[in-house]
Amino acid sequence: MDPSPDRPSPRLVRRSGIPTIAALLVAACWLLGASPAHAQTEDHPAPPPGYQPAIPDVGGRELDKTAVDTHWFTFRLGLAPIFDYTWFTQDLPSVEQVGVQDDAFQVRSGRIQARGKIFARKSAPWRYLFSFEYRGFDSNPNETWTFTDIALTIPVGRALGELTLGKIKEPFAYEMVGDAANLPHVERLMSPFFVSRNIGARLDNTMAGQRMTWSFGVYNDWWTTDVDYDESGWQVDARLTGLAFTNQAGTRYLHLGTAWRYNGADQGTLRFRGKPESNVTSNYVDTGNMAGDHSNHVGFEALWNEGPFSITAEYIHAFVDAPQSGDPSFHGYYATASYVLTGEHRPYDRKVGYARRILPTGRWGAFEVIGRFGLVDLNDQRVAGGLEQKTFAGLNWWANRRWRLSVGYGRARLDKLGTVGYTNQYFTRVQWIY
Secondary structure (H helix, E strand, C coil), rough: CCCCCCCHHHHHHHHHHCCCCCCHHCCCHHHCCCCCCCCCCCCCCCCCCCCCCCCCCCCHHHHHHHHECCEEEEEEEEEEEEEEEEEEEEEEHHHHCCCCCEEEEEEEEEEEEEEEEEECCCCEEEEEEEEEEEEECCHHHHHHHEEEEEEEEEEECCCCCCEEEEEECCCHHHHHHHCCHHHCCCCCHHHHHHCCCEEEEEEEEECCCCEEEEEEEEECCCHHHHCCCCHHCCCCEEEEEEEEEECCCCEEEEEEEEEEEEEEEECECCEEEEECCCCCHHHEECCCCCCCCCCEEEEEEEEEEEEHHHHEEEEEEEEEHHHHHCCEEEEEEEEEEEEEEECCCCEEEECCCCCCCCCCCCCCCEEEEEEEEEEEEEEEEEEEEEEEEEEEEEEEECCCCCCEEEEEEEEEEEECCCCCEEEEEEEEEECCCC
16 A cells, blocks of 8 residues: 555546536526526425525426326426535545545436326325436446435325335434435435445334324345345334424424334345545445344434524444454444524424425525534454544535535544544535425
8 A cells, every 4th residue: 555645646637527517517507597486395395485595596487397297196306416526635644544535526416306196186195206316427337327216105094104115215323314415414424334225115104293203114135236035134124203392483393313223144244334424535444344143223313403503413333243253332423513604494304303404595595504523433342443533514505495505624533453544624515406
């Protein structure tokens, strides 16, 4: 491994495409935003009367052009282009631990989505969701398109709620349950303890007058991988959330939740690994493959919102059945503080036990400052996967209900291989949700 911190020249090539891509995105979104009015949907409530954002937004007429409404079927088109650029500086121990981390431009998400209802005029319609992403900029050229979600949701009665089948999210970890575009921080840190999507079935419901939610899911993705069925591990999840208190306006609330995940081993091995709040770095913490049978994960989550101020916190602990490694246990946690300088608050969605993104009310949007600290510890017994601490501070500009621009600085401390290394991260993001 070359310990030199000098940056290789290919980064300059990747950087050169940013102005062109960004300009095309801005131009396309500006043209789409000819009408400042919003159509009211479940995900995008109507803005207050007279709302005129400085950056034109997509209005009702534009939404109608990409929608279909019939007696039996509805269709809505969705787009989620997210562009990132990240700079890094490292000290010598960090380079020795994980190698040189190159500055990188990335199309973090090039997602196209189709969603709607079947039997649309019935009192309990079925819902569908298909989304796929373009990954040709930064992945295997033979896999330029990949399906992210393939889901069919069927009402199954008042007691059981809704049954969702397909390639879907597991109901474990607050960071993963909701849409990443809603989070105040820009990347997830607890990734060693969950997966993004899995193949299976999930039940979801609310209770106590929609003050509580529960979810239960069972998954096995053997037929989409090269693993035989009898060697593929099952995953089972459950999540329970509740509003401990809230006011009538929804600006003051306390969300509490707990979750459990059983993770069966694939081909008799288990592995935990994760990145330091970045999608373009190497894995900083990594246990490698461990011979074992399964792991049990328990999680606790909390979100306190007081007007424009909020704190989101989460703790996860994993108990691993891996006798050859000493049956280790791993854990991680984070806390994110957010303050919206312009006074808006993050609205709470009682149906999923999750807070949505900021909905600006002023002409120049909403400005949100955030601070975050987190830790992931994959050291225990005979496993030395690393101990990582990460701090991050940033600014989100929610320019209107679809545009978000983020900048931030993060510092990762990694205790691994008998040394302590530091990585500085300088981050920018442009996000547009249609």
